[in-house]
Amino acid sequence: MADLLNIGVNGLLAYQRSLSTVSHNISNVNTEGYRRQRVELSTQTPQYTGSGFEGAGVKVAAVTSVYNQFVETQVTNNTSLFNEQDTLLRFSSDLDNLLADPDVGVSPVLQTFFKSLQDLSTDPGSTPVRQVVLSEAEALTSIFNDTYTRLNTQQSGVNAEISSAVNDINSLSKSIADINKNILLTSGGNTNFPPNDLIDQRQTLINELAELVSLNTVTQDDGSVNVFIGKGQSLVVGTSSQQLTTATNEFDITQLEVGISVGSGSVNISNQITGGKLGGALLFRNDVLDKAYNQLGRVALTLSEDINAQHQLGYDLSNTLGGNFFTDLTSTIATQNSNNATATNHVYTATVSDSNLIQASNYRLDYGTGNVYSLTRLSDNSVIGSSTNLTTLSTAVSTSEGFTLALTSGSSIAVGDSFLVSPTKNAARDIDMALTNTSQLATASPLLASRSTSNTGDANFTKDGLISSTGTLPTSPITFTFSSGTNTFVASPAAATTPAGATIAYNPATDSGTEYQVVLAGVGTYQFTVTGTPANGDAISVDVNSNGSGDNRNILAMINLQEQKGVANGSANYQEAYSELVSEIGVKTKRAEFSANANQVLFDRAVSSQLEISGVNLDEEAADLIRFQQSYQAVARIITTADELFQTLLGAVSR
Amino acid sequence: MRISTSQFQIESVRRMLDQEARLSDIQQKISTGRRILTPSEDPAGAARILDLKQVIDVNEQYQRNADVVEARLQAQDVTLTSFVDVYQRVRELAVQGLNDPLGQENRDAIAAEIRQQLSELMSLSSRKDGSGEYLFSGYQGNTNPVVDAGSGTFTYAGDQGQRKIAIGPNRSIEDSDNGYDLFFNIANTTENAFSAVYNLASDLESNTQTGASLTELDAVMENLSNFRSKTGVRLNSIEVQNGVNEGVVLQSKQLLSDIEDLDLAEAITELNLRRTGLEAAQQSYVRIQGLNLFNFL
Numbered sequence: 044m045a046d047l048l049n050i051g052v053n054g055l056l057a058y059q060r061s062l063s064t065v066s067h068n069i070s071n072v073n074t075e076g077y078r079r080q081r082v083e084l085s086t087q088t089p090q091y092t093g094s095g096f097e098g099a100g101v102k103v104a105a106v107t108s109v110y111n112q113f114v115e116t117q118v119t120n121n122t123s124l125f126n127e128q129d130t131l132l133r134f135s136s137d138l139d140n141l142l143a144d145p146d147v148g149v150s151p152v153l154q155t156f157f158k159s160l161q162d163l164s165t166d167p168g169s170t171p172v173r174q175v176v177l178s179e180a181e182a183l184t185s186i187f188n189d190t191y192t193r194l195n196t197q198q199s200g201v202n203a204e205i206s207s208a209v210n211d212i213n214s215l216s217k218s219i220a221d222i223n224k225n226i227l228l229t230s231g232g233n234t235n236f237p238p239n240d241l242i243d244q245r246q247t248l249i250n251e252l253a254e255l256v257s258l259n260t261v262t263q264d265d266g267s268v269n270v271f272i273g274k275g276q277s278l279v280v281g282t283s284s285q286q287l288t289t290a291t292n293e294f295d296i297t298q299l300e301v302g303i304s305v306g307s308g309s310v311n312i313s314n315q316i317t318g319g320k321l322g323g324a325l326l327f328r329n330d331v332l333d334k335a336y337n338q339l340g341r342v343a344l345t346l347s348e349d350i351n352a353q354h355q356l357g358y359d360l361s362n363t364l365g366g367n368f369f370t371d372l373t374s375t376i377a378t379q380n381s382n383n384a385t386a387t388n389h390v391y392t393a394t395v396s397d398s399n400l401i402q403a404s405n406y407r408l409d410y411g412t413g414n415v416y417s418l419t420r421l422s423d424n425s426v427i428g429s430s431t432n433l434t435t436l437s438t439a440v441s442t443s444e445g446f447t448l449a450l451t452s453g454s455s456i457a458v459g460d461s462f463l464v465s466p467t468k469n470a471a472r473d474i475d476m477a478l479t480n481t482s483q484l485a486t487a488s489p490l491l492a493s494r495s496t497s498n499t500g501d502a503n504f505t506k507d508g509l510i511s512s513t514g515t516l517p518t519s520p521i522t523f524t525f526s527s528g529t530n531t532f533v534a535s536p537a538a539a540t541t542p543a544g545a546t547i548a549y550n551p552a553t554d555s556g557t558e559y560q561v562v563l564a565g566v567g568t569y570q571f572t573v574t575g576t577p578a579n580g581d582a583i584s585v586d587v588n589s590n591g592s593g594d595n596r597n598i599l600a601m602i603n604l605q606e607q608k609g610v611a612n613g614s615a616n617y618q619e620a621y622s623e624l625v626s627e628i629g630v631k632t633k634r635a636e637f638s639a640n641a642n643q644v645l646f647d648r649a650v651s652s653q654l655e656i657s658g659v660n661l662d663e664e665a666a667d668l669i670r671f672q673q674s675y676q677a678v679a680r681i682i683t684t685a686d687e688l689f690q691t692l693l694g695a696v697s698r
Numbered sequence: 699m700r701i702s703t704s705q706f707q708i709e710s711v712r713r714m715l716d717q718e719a720r721l722s723d724i725q726q727k728i729s730t731g732r733r734i735l736t737p738s739e740d741p742a743g744a745a746r747i748l749d750l751k752q753v754i755d756v757n758e759q760y761q762r763n764a765d766v767v768e769a770r771l772q773a774q775d776v777t778l779t780s781f782v783d784v785y786q787r788v789r790e791l792a793v794q795g796l797n798d799p800l801g802q803e804n805r806d807a808i809a810a811e812i813r814q815q816l817s818e819l820m821s822l823s824s825r826k827d828g829s830g831e832y833l834f835s836g837y838q839g840n841t842n843p844v845v846d847a848g849s850g851t852f853t854y855a856g857d858q859g860q861r862k863i864a865i866g867p868n869r870s871i872e873d874s875d876n877g878y879d880l881f882f883n884i885a886n887t888t889e890n891a892f893s894a895v896y897n898l899a900s901d902l903e904s905n906t907q908t909g910a911s912l913t914e915l916d917a918v919m920e921n922l923s924n925f926r927s928k929t930g931v932r933l934n935s936i937e938v939q940n941g942v943n944e945g946v947v948l949q950s951k952q953l954l955s956d957i958e959d960l961d962l963a964e965a966i967t968e969l970n971l972r973r974t975g976l977e978a979a980q981q982s983y984v985r986i987q988g989l990n991l992f993n994f995l
Contacts, residue, residue: 072703079702139736150748154755161759165766165863165873168839169829487837493858494883505860588857593831593839595861602864605756618752626745629737636738647712651705658702665991 047685050100054678057084057101061671068659076247078108078657080239105235110657117649122250123257123318125646128639130323135331135632141193142625149621152186155179157605164599168592173481184474187343191471194336201324202299208255208321209287215252216284223267224282230266257318273315276303293381294463331631337403338624340467343474344372345610346617348398356509357485357597362589365485367477372470377408377462384457392451393464399609400445406464410456487594489516495582502577508596512567520586527579539564551576710983717976724969733960743957750954757947764865764936770827770873775929777825782922788815788895789915795902809902816895834877843877852892854882866939871932875925887917894918
């Protein structure tokens with residue numbers, strides 16, 4: 044009977060625990076990260092009696108959370124992947140939206156600028172039309188500036204994302220370390236009764252951490268979990284956590300980088316970070332934003348260089364050669380790396396030599412072992428050239444990349460130093476008007492050919508103009524006189540051309556419409572087309588084109604730049620180069636969207652299977668509640684029965 | 699399959715949100731009428747839109763340029779026609795003046811009218827265009843092209859520049875001719891359009907007129923007719939080029955519309971489909987979510 048009571052009491056305790064676990068499950072049906080718990084019942088150790096083993100009732104063998112470690116790891120990993128792509132998508136679509144409307148942005152303003160030049164070509168002398176050209180050019184520089192500012196806003200957004208992610212990572216890793224500590228203190232080594240709720244909380248924190256950055260976890264024998272990020276950088280080890288830091292980029296103070304404290308300093312681990320919001324923000328910066336800066340800058344740079352070059356070959360209303368139309372963007376100071384040796388004081392200047400060759404990339408100039416300079420293009424990490432002689436390197440670079448490098452100041456440099464060169468990055472920020480006055484617009488061509496009044500033939504020089512200029516103009520006319528005996532035009536005075544007394548072979552029967560070039564001494568190269576049939580002795584003289592307010596030849600040359608494929612080594616015109624930026628951002632956003640959607644599906648599926656296994660189902664719990672209640676009632680009957688047996692026995696004795 | 703209670707909730711809500719997002723997307727497309735809301739939806743299409751807009755813009759600009767050139771050439775044509783008309787009258791007077799039986803008085807009267815016509819010619823040569831620049835002074839739009847230096851000497855003060863204006867890709871056209879070629883550089887005579895007339899008047903006044911004057915007048919008129927027909931040819935080619943430009947603009951606009959504009963019928967159908975989907979998701983959620991064993995305990 045004592046055994047009967049024992050069995051009853053054991054049963055009551057076991058079902059009480061079962062009922063309380065069911066209640067715990069029901070109460071936590073909406074708790075995030077809660078994994079349903081199950082009481083595992085088993086038989087008590089049986090007693091050996093004379094009549095063999097006698098059962099001793101039920102006991103609670105363990106209270107466990109129901110989960111599958113593989114599924115849990117999948118949830119963690121997919122959380123990182125999904126958040127990375129989602130963050131990339133969020134930033135990219137911002138940029139995508141910025142470039143979205145075809146009616147605003149650089150494209151329409153670029154077209155309006157060239158339209159205003161077209162209008163000017165029909166009426167070059169008109170001050171109001173000239174004013175329109177200046178205003179449209181001003182609008183063009185502003186839209187480049189504005190777009191650059193918007194990219195900067197994105198850059199700040201990335202920086203904000205990085206610093207908030209780093210803060211959150213630090214507080215989460217500290218919390219995880221704290222929970223590790225609590226788990227060690229409370230579990231007391233009994234593996235049958237693990238602190239399930241603490242473990243759930245820790246898993247929730249790990250998943251929150253995974254939203255920020257990709258991680259690996261290793262569960263130790265004592266129940267604590269170690270967390271690693273990047274290439275095995277430990278974030279949580281047992282009960283202690285490692286702090287991440289943020290610091291500005293060694294080359295560019297506008298960029299934040301992620302570091303990890305090592306000793307007294309910190310090491311940049313940005314390029315090791317993947318996954319999560321942090322990985323997504325860094326991915327966006329490296330993959331999309333940096334390129335956008337350079338592509339936008341390249342359009343601004345090439346446009347301003349081309350327009351400037353042509354404008355300088357023109358002649359303005361006050362009878363002087365044209366100056367810069369836009370501010371000169373050719374010179375870029377190479378930035379010094381803050382990690383360079385303290386004695387280093389070298390400052391380099393990169394100067395654009397051929398804007399058509401300029402690529403939308405940054406470069407790194409390294410000074411390495413054996414005092415060798417080498418230049419690496421960062422967009423594809425290819426080494427452009429290396430030499431112990433900077434001038435030799437510069438020559439090689441200028442033929443392939445379109446800029447030169449020169450030491451501006453400084454006398455000492457140390458092996459291991461590096462410098463960042465960004466020929467295009469800031470062009471959209473720096474582009475500005477150089478012209479201020481409508482009369483400075485060089486619409487005309489500086490030289491004009493006139494036929495002598497004594498000519499009897501009808502030969503003429505047309506489509507003429509300077510194609511290169513030294514900045515000075517001839518002081519007296521240069522006359523080209525035709526000799527029918529030799530079919531040549533001969534220049535005089537002889538000293539006015541290089542070589543002296545240049546001759547132009549012109550056969551009227553076959554050469555009409557042919558283009559010629561003559562180098563005018565001290566002036567530049569004069570290009571012209573000869574038409575018609577000259578008589579012997581006919582003369583055409585080339586002189587400075589004064590008061591040519593109606594001359595539109597230089598404007599026509601500037602208009603031709605619009606359709607000219609002068610960007611990216613002759614592959615695109617300005618519009619196409621800008622379209623390329625728009626479509627590239629579009630493609631990248633689309634890819635991010637696709638990837639984010641795919642990862643969303645994987646993430647949702649992982650969460651679903653996690654919930655399938657570990658989530659609370661109220662119907663199931665209700666059924667359990669009934670089941671355990673009935674069992675409890677039944678076990679209570681054992682105690683009543685034992686009592687009745689006892690009473691029966693007492694009754695029998697007392698008679 | 700086991701389903702947990704929160705999983706059911708989460709997934710139902712997610713499905714509804716999905717439907718709502720699609721509904722909002724199609725609604726936005728319908729309200730803007732644009733098939734592509736952001737370049738990422740169709741990167742190639744978005745770039746093509748920008749490029750096509752440039753093609754349209756450039757060609758419409760060519761049309762504008764052509765309008766300016768056309769107006770100038772018409773002004774030149776009208777002026778040259780008047781010039782030739784005046785010359786015709788001068789020639790009639792010359793024929794009259796060369797008639798032997800005339801007395802000096804009559805010749806003087808004819809000479810006076812010829813001088814009258816000469817000043818008309820001078821006035822025609824200094825015609826200005828719509829923006830106040832001289833039509834016939836080459837590039838020097840602010841210089842009156844013909845200078846009367848007195849005693850029958852007329853000089854050309856402009857230059858030999860001739861402005862070209864783009865009216866199509868690789869197609870530009872001269873918007874006027876300079877006074878040098880029109881009035882001074884005349885084949886088969888050493889006179890210019892003004893001195894020929896002046897000398898005729900002087901000859902009549904001094905009774906030294908000869909038939910050579912007529913030859914000179916004819917040479918000037920032939921030169922002017924040449925330029926009038928050149929002007930006509932240019933006006934014609936503007937018409938032709940206008941047709942080409944309009945064709946390009948029309949074609950590009952059609953292409954642009956194909957890429958840029960939403961097919962409304964298709965979009966409305968999709969909108970209805972999405973709406974039905976959302977309604978179904980909402981209704982089924984409301985029906986199922988209340989089911990629970992606890993209701994029966």
